[in-house]
Amino acid sequence: MQVDFQKVLEVFRKVKQLKEHQELYCLDPKRIPVSISDLTRVVADMYDLKIDVSEVVFTGERLRSLVERYADNHAIIYVKHDLTPEVQRFSVTKELMHLVIDEPEDWSPAGVATLQSFFTEMSIANGDHVAEARAQSEALAEIAAIEVLYPHEFRAAEAVEISTKKTTWAKLCLHYEMPRYALTRAHADWYKKVVDTAWNGI
Known part of the structure; x- marks a missing residue:
């Protein structure tokens, strides 16, 4: 799946606005791990929403x-x-990011079709052969969730610590209370290239 890079830039602008609002709204905006309850209140305040989070029982891989x-x-x-706490935190954050980044055309009752067309790996395009909007919004919401929960400014030093075995993925997962798949994606070469370009572009 390809994602339009212009949409990526717009997502990063919204993430930046969210972080700026967090600075004004929260008593401890730099807290690590990020407080999901604080993040929920920030999104609600920014977009004039009432947001409820509910744990439910359902099947599906x-x-x-x-x-x-x-x-x-x-x-x-x-x-x-029944998710692990780290996966649950990341999942709730991803849904919060839908409320932040999605445009009207991204909202759809066709949830199953959207999920079927979404893949965890993606490439970034500049307008050619881009994926349908709903599938793109899933990919972009995950990117936004990573950027909110794992601040970009920490990654270069932690990449060195990983490579020199001064820290481990398990320790980083505990520190950020994030699932390993999200942390390792943040350090993937293709992801770093996209993110560095996007942050520099805004």
Whole structure:
């Protein structure tokens, strides 16, 4: 799947605005691990939303969470009840990022079709052969979640620490309370190239 790089830039602008609002709104905006309750309140304040998070029981290997948004500015995030705490935190953050980054054309009742067209690996395009908007929004929400939970400014030093065995993925997972798949993606060469270009572009 390819993702339009212009949409990536717009996502990073919104993430930057979110971080700036967090600085004003939260008593401890630099807290690591990021407080999900604080993040929920920041998103609600920015977009004038009432956001509820509910743990639910459902089966399925790929679906961990989803968000429903209503015309009365109410949003409900449903997250699978039996996830590890790290995966649950990341899943809720991804759904919060949908509320931040999605445009009207990204909201769709066709959730199953959207998930079927979404793959965890993606490439970045400049407008040619881009994926449909709903599938793109899934990919972009995951990127935004990584950028919110794992600040970009820490990664270069931690990449060195990983390579020199001064730290481990397990320690980083505990420190950020994030799943390993999200942390390792943040250090993938293709991801670093995209993120460095995007942050420099805004």
